[in-house]
Amino acid sequence: MKDFVQLFFELDGTTSSNQKIRYLVQYFSEAGPENAIWAVALLSGNRPKRFFTNKVLRVWLSEITQYPDWLIEDTYAIVGDLAETLSLMMEPWAVAQKSLGSLHELLSLNFPKWRTMDESSLKRQVIDIWRTTDANHRFVFNKLITGGFRVGVSKATVAKALAQVAGISVSEMTHRMTGTLATSAEAYQQLIADDGSASRSIAQPYPFYLSYALEENVETLGNFFDWSIEWKWDGIRCQVIKRESNVFVWSRGEELINESFPDLVEACSKALPDGTVLDGELLVVDQNGKPKPFSQLQKRLGRKKPSKKMQTEFPAGLFAYDLLEMDGLDQRENELSLRQERLKSLLSQADATQILLSPEVGASTWEDAAAWRKKSREMKAEGLMLKLKSSTYKVGRKKGEWWKWKVDPLTIDAVLLYAQAGHGRRANLYTDYTLAIWKEDALVPIAKAYSGLSDKEMTQLDRWIKANTRERFGPVRSVLASQVLEIAFEGISRSTRHKSGFALRFPRISRWRQDKNADEADTIDTVTALWRSYESIS
């Protein structure tokens, strides 16, 4: 464990990705395959299921330290990380008396054993570890048992390091790492095999090709006819695989989501030939093959084994826009226009109303495209995707050939009502805001949002908040109602969560309207009108 804990803090302590790669290569070369494979899993986001909720650990911490619950609660709210709060509250400078064993021992041997233990013996075990390890070990250990292990290193960086260790290309390594990895020493040997003998399972997805947001003027992209214009759907990006009569639906986060969407799995299994891999968007579609708003898809999200009723009411469909494998052959090196042509003919033969070709946007100039983009919300889309017709299907996020061109967000002006200190990076700054709009003479909350302001404005507003506090409730302060902030968001719906009766989707602060007085903020009437027009198109 010691080397892994050290790796964690080394990675945490640098912002240079080259430095991170050096640390990773060094760790992988020395850790031994049975530990290295766990490190790969943890660093690419495969966390062991948590043993305890944060709540349980807070209670234990309170028992050990004799501090009142509220103190632990408040401190945690400020630190923003329970594992860290815990490791600092218990003798931060203690020298370790015991070792936690290797990463492999902890995760492959102890964790499974602990899962069968009753809570009181497990509690003894955990508290003993807290008492006998140093703060860094305790921190990493707490992260592992609460399922919150995360470190500032991207999967792409891990892939680069492993590619170096294996002596193979980064894209091949990324491919090997896509999907679900076993956590055995053999799996690691396979992963870093240099002879191409690594066998892939039939379930293994290809790495997704991801785009950047277009920030330049669209005209800078050059000749319009070199580009394919598609809708950027507001659903779940996914990869559908059919091989050897089995269907696998992978989300963009590389989770297998077959269980949540049995209707889609069934449709694919009937309609698609073996050796097919599609890239597309999972949406709820109506009988006419039209996408429904995201709020409908939301009803199916995170729900495993949905009822028949659920499936008929909110049928899942796929809007396919790319073909990655056909007849068992990798298509990614072909140009987009060829892949699209093949996709079209493949789907025209497929007999399924739930698997659709994502329609092209019928524009013939950039101006045209810009006009279509404005209509995205009517189409239930978030904007347009611009893809170079000659582009191959690349690995990971790449600039230049694929761009997302999203619609401008919706905005309202709201009044700052409450502020709460942020945590972690922003622990002593008031950066989390509750914002309100006018309803007759009262201000009613409509959203909570984090600051999206510049560092300078954030500090300035923080100072204003501290100077204009009216009341304090633990970590929350109510402030003089005078500051107007512009909230940007992606959608609006009726909700009882906030007193205004509306909920905003992805709200964030886009501007501090220092030019406006509180009474110039939006009112329940203007917001209702906005909601009506949003509903009517979506």
Next chain:
Amino acid sequence: MLEVKEHGLYCALGDFFIDPTSPVERAVITHAHADHAVDGSTHIWAHEATIRILEARWDRSLARSSSPLKYKETTEVGEVGLSLHSAGHVLGSSQVRLDDGKEIWVVTGDYKRDSDRSCDPFEVVPCHRLVTEATFALPVFKWQPIERLTQDILRWSEEAFAQDLPVCLFAYSLGKTQRLMAELSAAGHSQFLIHRSADKICQIYREFGFPIPDYQIFVNNMEVEGTKGAIIIGPPVLQNSRFLKKHKNIPSAFVSGWMALRGMRRRRRLAKGFIMSDHADWQSLIKTVEQSQAKHVYATHGYSDVLSRYLNSKGSIEADELLVLRESAEDD
């Protein structure tokens, strides 16, 4: 005896403010940090070292507008007896003890209880009412012994020194810089390059007999050759200096109590943070309140809400928050 007014904490019996936030007629100043010492007041009472530092900082004599005091020396100001007592925060830092014959108040100012070769140790001053700072009043703040910290810094520096490089520590010019110099020198290091903003202050420390080792002034256009094996200490703005931008391989670290929090280290976008503060940590705050024997405690600065609530929960002490609005501390 004390109340919060527009310019800060005010004593009507003596007609003075303590660490006023804007210029006033009569000010008692606990120490020379900018967030406690505002220029422009007509008359100042402060420890003689604090007066010296303020003269250096404001670049003029305060001979006619100040009353320099020594620790434990009582002066009558209006109707109260005022005396200063070492706060252990930085050179000259003082707790203010006020006695009107009926009740004794102590205002701690900023203080710490940890050992520090560069200033006088904190003195416990019994009182009825205590105004204590609460900058780090959370149970996650717990400072390690200074010897362990200097060992950590020297171990971290080894690699750079072996490559004929210097290392760089970001620390405030008053207090932390001198403390680092004195402690690192005691731990065996001898080469220091100091930002010019700390030069005069270092000399005042020496005047008052504190062990500041030999040092050279750091300048931006130095050749790395001339800096090898040195510990460069300068204020956080040094992070953006031409010298460090040019020599990216020079390891640098921020020295602050906030470095205890992982999120704060990341906010500074720094590879390394060393945890050292001239403020009291959680245990020291609780200990100080207990030792003062005060029955009424006012917490100010930082997490004053947490500290006062915690003290109240223990029953025997009545605690309140005292909100004086200050620019954020320059010395945390």
